[in-house]
Amino acid sequence: MIEFNRVSKQYGRGGAALSDVTLSIAKGELAFLSGPSGAGKSTLLKMIAAIERPTSGSVLVNGQDIGQLPASGIPYLRRNLGLMFQPANLLSDRTVLANVMLPLLITGAPRNEAEKRARAALDKVGLTDKALSEPLALSGGEQQRVAIARAIVNRPQIILADEPTANLDRASAGKVMDALMAFHVAGVTCLIATHDEAILRGADRIIRLQAGRLIDTPAAVGETLPS
Numbered sequence: 001m002i003e004f005n006r007v008s009k010q011y012g013r014g015g016a017a018l019s020d021v022t023l024s025i026a027k028g029e030l031a032f033l034s035g036p037s038g039a040g041k042s043t044l045l046k047m048i049a050a051i052e053r054p055t056s057g058s059v060l061v062n063g064q065d066i067g068q069l070p071a072s073g074i075p076y077l078r079r080n081l082g083l084m085f086q087p088a089n090l091l092s093d094r095t096v097l098a099n100v101m102l103p104l105l106i107t108g109a110p111r112n113e114a115e116k117r118a119r120a121a122l123d124k125v126g127l128t129d130k131a132l133s134e135p136l137a138l139s140g141g142e143q144q145r146v147a148i149a150r151a152i153v154n155r156p157q158i159i160l161a162d163e164p165t166a167n168l169d170r171a172s173a174g175k176v177m178d179a180l181m182a183f184h185v186a187g188v189t190c191l192i193a194t195h196d197e198a199i200l201r202g203a204d205r206i207i208r209l210q211a212g213r214l215i216d217t218p219a220a221v222g223e224t225l226p227s
C-alpha cells in the first residue's frame with residue numbers, strides 16, 4: 001500500500017533529511033516511526049502526502065508514484081489520507097463540529113450530510129458532547145481527538161499522524177491512542193511518528209530512523225512481520 005524505494009531527500013543545501021530509505025507498509029498495518037529529533041520522521045510522512053517530494057527514489061501509494069503525480073492529482077491522493085500533523089491547527093473561531101465538517105465541505109459534500117458524518121466522527125473519538133464547544137475550551141488531548149475526527153471524517157484508507165500524543169499527560173495520550181487504534185482495528189492503515197516510549201513498548205512494528213537512515217528492523221529487511 002505504501003512503498004519507499006531507495007528514497008533520499010535533501011532540503012536546499014543542507015544535509016540529507018532522508019538517505020536511501022526502502023520500506024513497505026501493508027494495507028491495514030499499524031506501524032510506528034521512531035527516532036530522535038531531526039531523524040526525518042516528519043519528512044517521511046510528508047512525502048506520503050506529497051507535501052514534500054523525494055530528491056531521488058520513489059514513493060508509491062496504492063501503486064501510484066507520488067513523485068510523478070501532477071498537481072491536479074494531489075487532492076485525489078489526499079482524499080485517501082487522514083493527516084494529523086503538529087500543531088493540530090484547529091480554527092479557534094469555529095465550533096469543534098464546524099472544524100470536523102470542513103474537509104467534507106471543501107470536497108463538496110452537502111451541509112446536512114457533512115454534519116451527520118462529522119457528528120459520527122466525533123462520536124467515534126468520544127467527543128459527542130463537545131460538538132458545539134470552541135476548540136480552545138478543550139484540553140490538549142481533546143483537541144488532538146478533534147484532529148483525529150477531522151482526519152478520519154473523509155473515511156481515508158491511510159492515517160498519517162505526527163506525534164499525536166506530544167505534550168499530553170498519560171491519560172489523555174491513552175485516549176488519543178485508543179481512538180487511533182479503533183481505526184486500525186477497522187482496517188485503516190496507520191503510520192504514527194512518535195517519541196513516546198510508552199506507546200512504542202507495545203508496538204508490533206517500529207520503523208526506526210536515525211539521521212535520515214533506517215536502522216534495520218525485521219520489517220525493513222523483509223522478514224515476516226509479527227501478526
Ligand SMILES: Nc1ncnc2c1ncn2[C@@H]1O[C@H](COP(=O)(O)OP(=O)(O)OP(=O)(O)O)[C@@H](O)[C@H]1O
Nearest residue numbers: 011012014017035036037038039040041042043044
Ligand atoms: N522545510 C525544511 N527545510 C530545510 N530543512 C528541513 C526542512 N524540514 C526538515 N528539515 C531538516 O530535515 C531534517 C529532518 O527533519 P524532520 O522534521 O523530518 O525530523 P523529525 O524526525 O520529524 O524531527 P522531530 O522529531 O523534531 O519532529 C532535520 O535536519 C531538519 O532540520
